[in-house]
Amino acid sequence: MxxxxxxxxxxxxxxxxxxxxxxxxxxxxxxxxxxxxxxxxxxxTPLHVREAAMRAMSEGKTRYTNVDGIPELKEAVAAKFRRDNGLNVTAADCFVSSGGKQIIFNAFMATLNPGDEVVVPVPYWVSYPEIVRLCGAEPVFAVADASSGFKLRPEVLEAAITPATKWLILNTPSNPTGAAYTAAELRGLADVLLRHPQVHILTDDIYEVLVYDGGTFATIAGVEPALQPRTLTMNGVSKSHAMTGWRIGYCTGPRQLVAAMTKLQGQSTSCPTSIAQWAAVEALNGPQGxxxxxxxxxxxxxxxxxxxxxxxxxxxxxxxxxxxxxxxxxxxxxxxxxxxxxxxxxxxxxxxxxxxxxxxxxxxxxxxxxxxxxxxxxxxxxxxxxxxxxxxxxxxxxxx
The missing domain is CATH 3.90.1150.10 (Aspartate Aminotransferase, domain 1)
Structure with a gap:
């Protein structure tokens, strides 16, 4: 029409x-x-998390909050990144949104222009290339098929990067394959990225807690701290705490980007749901056993x-x-x-x-x-x- x-x-x-x-x-x-x-x-959703939501309602915590999240949740997010991922961040470096998907939208809408390129490893979560296209940029597909265990090889990443490349999306463990990068495998990708300072990295770590066979989760800014100033490390409580319907995603990244995402969110959904935010505080700070x-x-x-x-x-x-x-x-x-x-x-x-x-x-x-x-x-x-x-x-x- x-x-x-x-x-x-x-x-x-x-x-x-x-x-x-x-x-x-x-x-x-x-x-x-x-x-x-x-x-x-x-x-x-764990009982202690649900109880935190009920307490929030009974205490009247049902009004608008800060656009980028209540201070208590941003503090919990920063503590989680320091504790679990070795990222030296504070609440001022963190941002909360209505699910992980909105974080990707906010980040790309705030940074992409026509002619920009985003490297998307294949296979990919179905929304990645569509969000890139909606923002007027072009996805560039870098194949990581079964021959590489569905993991992007450094030489394939190198070949996909051009002067127009603005972002690389990494998802580990992966949807749809379940492939999880080791620290050594991320080290190989980091070495490529260090040679291309114009490329920012969005790492989608939403499945962080589900690594099997005694494996250890790794995230690229933790593997190579020099990349942290151009990495948006994204996570959420949907998969880790069975809170898909609560719609809380969170991230840490460069403050200029966080400020831009906050500006954009202020003109779209405003704050995430207040009650879900208080539940997420308990999810991150409470028992993890x-x-x-x-x-x-x-x-x-x-x-x-x-x-x-x-x-x-x-x-x-x-x-x-x-x-x-x-x-x-x-x-x-x-x-x-x-x-x-x-x-x-x-x-x-x-x-x-x-x-x-x-x-x-x-x-x-x-x-x-x-x-x-x-x-x-x-x-x-x-x-x-x-x-x-x-x-x-x-x-x-x-x-x-």
């Missing part, structure tokens, strides 16, 4: 939301659906799913180091026909036929920039995962 903006025409709808909605519609129509398409922990228990559960689910998908199904699934996703290849099954008669030309054909014939909802790899794969979120009960894996195995066995 003529009144819609040109900027909107550059943006594609979210594939993960579209598949999840289709699964909900099928379930509402009475179909037996197992939805493994959305990235959301299935645990409840449950995280080890959740991590153990997720690691067990990962092992269940990887073993099941690799069990003579025609799929090839790497073992992810973190997050709660697997990103298997279905390439060997494409060009064939499902038992229900669907022609499986693309990975989207594969996931749509799987949903229609078995009720298992996944997201096709093309949505994340890497065709021939799909993403499965194992943030679900073991019984659901076992059922889903069995259905996937049956579906694959019927392909000819």
């Amino acid at each position: 003529g009144f819609l903006s040109e900027a909107l025409s550059r943006v594609a709808p979210s594939a993960t939301i579209a598949i999840s909605q289709k699964a909900r519609d099928m379930a509402a129509a009475g179909r037996d659906v197992i939805a493994l398409s959305a990235g959301e922990p299935d645990f409840d 449950f995280l080890a228990d959740w991590r153990k559960v997720f690691q067990g689910r990962r092992d269940l799913v990887v073993a099941g998908l690799n069990a003579n199904t025609g799929l090839d699934c790497l073992v992810p180091e973190g997050a709660f996703y697997v990103f298997p290849s279905c390439q060997r099954l494409l060009g064939k026909t499902s038992a229900g008669g669907a022609k499986l030309v693309t990975d989207e054909d594969f996931v749509l036929a799987l949903l229609e014939e078995t009720g298992v909802a996944l997201v096709h790899g093309t949505a994340f920039g890497l065709p021939g794969h799909f993403r499965l979120s194992y943030a679900a009960a073991n019984s659901q995962l076992e059922d889903a894996v069995a259905r996937i195995q049956g579906f694959c066995a019927g392909i000819a």
Whole structure:
């Protein structure tokens, strides 16, 4: 329609939301659906966090707050970055927003101009390139496929950088692959970035607490402090504390950028929800012991799913180091026909036929920039995962 903006025409709808909605519609129509398409922990928000929110309401803490967050939360955020990530920051270096996605929007809207480029490793979270395009800039895709464990190699990063490059997006552990960079791997990327002082780094660390097999989480500004003045380190409570609906993201970065993001947020959503902010204070400052228990559960689910998908199904699934996703290849099954008669030309054909014939909802790899794969979120009960894996195995066995 003529009144819609040109900027909107550059943006594609979210594939993960579209598949999840289709699964909900099928379930509402009475179909037996197992939805493994959305990235959301299935645990409840911890009780002490919920109680903090109830206290905030009973104490009347329900009014507007500072645009960039209440002082108590900014102090908690700064303490978290010092404690967990070795970043020498104070509350003045920190910023709070209505979820991690708004932080990315704010940062890019405040800094990108037409002609600017943002290096986006492939596969990517579906929103990264769309946010870049909405801000008038161009995503430059740097492939990090299964041959590199879905991790960006230094030489690939070097080749992607041009004089127009303004940002690099890093996401570790990764959505959609679960790949988690070690400190040594980040060191290789940091060496490249030190040679290109015009490039800023947005590191999305939202899955920080979910690193498996005894691995240690690393973030690039902690690995190379010289990069901290041009790094926006982003995190939030959505995945770590099962607070997806509370909508609290936070970050630390250069004060000039933080001030610009605050200015922009002041003209958009204003402050994040006051009650959710007080809950987030408790999430960051309160007991953290449950995280080890959740991590153990997720690691067990990962092992269940990887073993099941690799069990003579025609799929090839790497073992992810973190997050709660697997990103298997279905390439060997494409060009064939499902038992229900669907022609499986693309990975989207594969996931749509799987949903229609078995009720298992996944997201096709093309949505994340890497065709021939799909993403499965194992943030679900073991019984659901076992059922889903069995259905996937049956579906694959019927392909000819």
